Amino acid sequence: MTTFFGVYDPGHGDCRSDIRVMQEALNYNSSDAQAFWDANGIGLGQKTVFNTPQSFSETLPLYDSVNNLTIVGDLRLDNRSELYSKIGIDPKEHEGRGDGSLVILAYRKWGSSLCEYLRGSFAFVLWDGEHKKLICCTDHLATRNLLYFYNGKKFIFASTPNPILALDDVPSVINENKLLTIVSPNAKHLFWEESWFKNILLIQAATVLTIDERGIKKNIYWTPDVGRESSFKSEADFRDAFKAALLKAVGNNINSKFPVTALLSGGLDSSAIVSVAAEILQSQNKELQVFSSVLPDGADPAFTDERYYINQLKSFPNVNINYITAPGKGFFSDLEDFQTTIYTPNLIASHYLGRAFARGARHYGSRVLLDGGGGELSASYYGAGCYAELFRKLQWTGLWRELICRRKMNGEPIWRSAFNDVIKPLAPKAVLNKIRTGYLDKEDPHFLQSGIADELKTIWELRKRELTEMNIGRVSSKHRVNQANMIRIAQAKAHGKADLGDVEVRHPLLDKDLLEFCLATPANFKVKNGYKRYMVRTGLNGLLPPEIQWRQSKGHFSPDYRARYNTQLPEVRSFLGDISASDPIRRIVDVDKLKLWISDENNSRISDSIARSIIPQSIYLIHFLRRFPEYQK
Secondary structure, eight states: OOEEEEEEOTTSSOOHHHHHHHHHTTTTSOOSEEEEEEETTEEEEEEEOOOSGGGGGOOSSEEETTTTEEEEEEEEESOHHHHHHHHTOOGGGSTTOOHHHHHHHHHHHHGGGGGGGOOEEEEEEEEETTTTEEEEEEOTTOOSOOEEEEOSSOEEEESSHHHHHTSTTSOOOBOGGGGHHHHOGGGGGSOTTBOSBTTOEEOOTTEEEEEETTEEEEEEOOOOOSSOOOOOSSHHHHHHHHHHHHHHHHHHHTOOSSOEEEEOOSSHHHHHHHHHHHHHHHHTTOOEEEEEEOOOTTOOTTOOOSHHHHGGGTTSTTEEEEEEOOTTOOTTSSGGGGGTTOOOSOOOTTHHHHHHHHHHHHHTTOOEEEOOTTGGGTTTOOOTTHHHHHHHTTOHHHHHHHHHHHHHHHOOOHHHHHIIIIIHHHSOHHHHHHHHHHHHTOOOOOOBOHHHHHHHHHHHHHHTHHHHHTTTTOOOSSHHHHHHHHHHHHHHHOOOOOOBTTBEEEOGGGOHHHHHHHHHSOGGGTSBTTBSSHHHHHHTTTTSOHHHHTOOOOOOSSTTHHHHHHHHHHHHHHHHHTSOTTOGGGGTBOHHHHHHHTSHHHHTTSOHHIIIIIHHHHHHHHHHHTTSGGGOO
């Protein structure tokens, strides 16, 4: 994975030693090229993994001596031709120019407003030597990480915490605010800008952060626009427009000098990406290898996977399916990386599958793995608020027809659909806030010591009102407001890409232009004939297999998880048994409660929720705490 880092210290001339320390902190990370650059009060470094054809054209940091500008970053620009035209570059110069060089030209033309004109996936930092300022930029959804530490004098940044923590200026201390999410799940909507390391902050999505001798200034350059609505003469016109938008988004994301691979779960979103990518790649005489998680041979017949739906694409031209079973793997596997590449304890319990997919991609020489994640924000938006909008606009006949269709489709009583999808969105805010009190105060079983849990609950009581004011959990009677709120939440809690080495996971359904297209689409293309997620269903008519196009169910991603969990329990018991009575980990984690939950006597009685979420989370937190001096044995 490409990593970059730097130091801005106007009060201290030479930053070279800091840059070398930061570079050494990334020794675990292989790359195709590495370099650093420094000047008075500024130092920048990068380890680059090449991927797009343009990335081979330059080595970052890139210094433009003519304009006294230097750039580091992890970036893929999707609108290169458009930028060339707007900047006024001769087309003959297109081929050999890298994305970093193009960003410098964009900054020369638009200054700190440049990100408004960029499309793609990026996090980068520009040093403007003439004006002595640093400009830090993230894309519309922060698909790539950018973190920083600032003590009022020295500004330290990187795409991963390790280089920041390597410097003596930065104490390695856990941010206990984040522990609140373990006690109160809805606290995940707080402290979005904070990392798990105290005083190391995340630069959030669609942000330009400028730092100079006067301090820090932030600007948000993009928020979803709820005021724009597209119009289409017919559903056929919508299909043509939707397919064109999706083809463009997927086409942008297959930009790589290496073979492209994809994930296929059998659901709507991944099937949409695979079908479109296969069509594009076939026109380029390239193959598409896809990876699907299925049960291993000999699995308990009580388990069912998504193989039936996955195989619906088996006969599609240019789709080559590889079944992934990850034998012997489970939630307790491969946790040694907590000391290097993992900088949060918030892993999903099926993380082993992500590693298996990456190994599959490498087998085919691929550095791009397409993923259908994020579709609920765009192409497969569920349409919250659409029924209430019909009621509010007095389109009661259409609303009644939709409720009847919903009942015929899934057997849901009309009164329940009407209450959830019409009455609740239309309820006054004061009434809904009373309904939401229970939602906000929901607690899951937790494994923290009672003392620290009580302290965290006190913080929660003081802060939870913020969520009410932010309308967290509230459904509007305007469907576009709901969709935009989902996008804003995704912007706030985005945390970059997973570190899978040289394999990059890309999400075409989060493409900025596609998000804007889908947000502006009228409600009657989002919910229709009782179907939610109607945009992608009708938009890919004739391209998706009908059994996937109109399916209403979705199987579990890892149906044999509990069997894998049970197999690894002896290892987990041994791991917890090695934690002594005086181990500092016990100041945070109630180890004895965990031992009780996973005992032979209680294991069969604990819920799937505890097995899938609580127990893995506790193990990941223990591993993560070992990073900090005060929690080491």
